[in-house]
Amino acid sequence: MYLFGLGMGILDYILNCFADGDLVSNNIFVTLFCIGVIIRLIEYKRDNHxxxxIYLLCYCIWQVVGLFICYYVIYLFVGFMGNMFFNEGGFVFVSLGVLLYLIKDNKKYIAICYSLFCFLFSFITMAGIVPRIISRLDYYDYDALYYTLRVVFPLLGFNVIWIDRYSIQWMMIGALPFILFYNGKKGKSMKYFFYIFYPAHILIFFILSRVL
Known part of the structure; x- marks a missing residue:
């Protein structure tokens, strides 16, 4: 997962060298890698490893160092550092992944928590709650809080610039039935097919966007 996240980060960087408009920032590998590492730490704690x-301390230091490198140096390092704040979805989606792991044996909790997350995240995004807060702080000259939250909110995974009334992130609720239907058994392994399909389809769509 880490290696594919690194490769995807390099691919994003290359594609952005040819981008005229919005930059490509897709790298779900990093998000899943962060979730996986945190889950492993939870399991170590549960098993009294x-x-x-020591592992927890190393992870915290790694995350702090990675945060400063990604923020102050270059976004290319996102794939390299595996930071829980600099990834597709931000900290909130890493938290969602960890939450689903913690309640994975209770489908009722999964349905409630996942639905609530989808609703709240979509509402905050589409209603522009964060940009409204930022603009009010700027208007009333709360400079210290304004600049602090301008850094914090993006790290959490929220846009601080514009109201996205047409966001389609709410459609993630469509994954809930498939999550609930999972029977806990491993199916046919197609891991590497999707590892390859993910960057491949982004590359194809990028090329099509340039041609069309």
Whole structure:
């Protein structure tokens, strides 16, 4: 997962060298990698692993260092650093992945928590809650809080610039039936097919956008 996240980060960087408009920032590999690492730490804690505290300390240092590198140096390092804040979806989607792991054995909790997340995230995005807060702080000259939240909100995964009334992120609720129908058994392994399909389809759509 880490290696594909690194490869996707390089691909994004190359594509953005030829982009005229919006930049390509798709890299779900990093998001899933972050979720996987945190889940492993949770399992180490649950199993009373003798080196849990060492691993936790190393992870925290890694995340802090990665945060500064990604923020102040260059976005290309997103794939390299595997940071929980600099990834597709931001911190909130990493939190969602970890939450689903914690409640994976209770479908009722999954349905409630996932639906609530979809509603709240879509409402905040489409209603422009964050941009409204930022603009009010700027208007009333709360400079310290304004600049702090201009950094914090994007790291959490929220847009601070415009109201996105046409956001389609709410459609993620369509994944809920498939999550609930999962029987807990591993199906046919097609892992590497999707690992390849993901960057391939983004590359194809990018080329089509340039041609058309």
């Amino acid at each position: 003798p080196k849990f505290l």
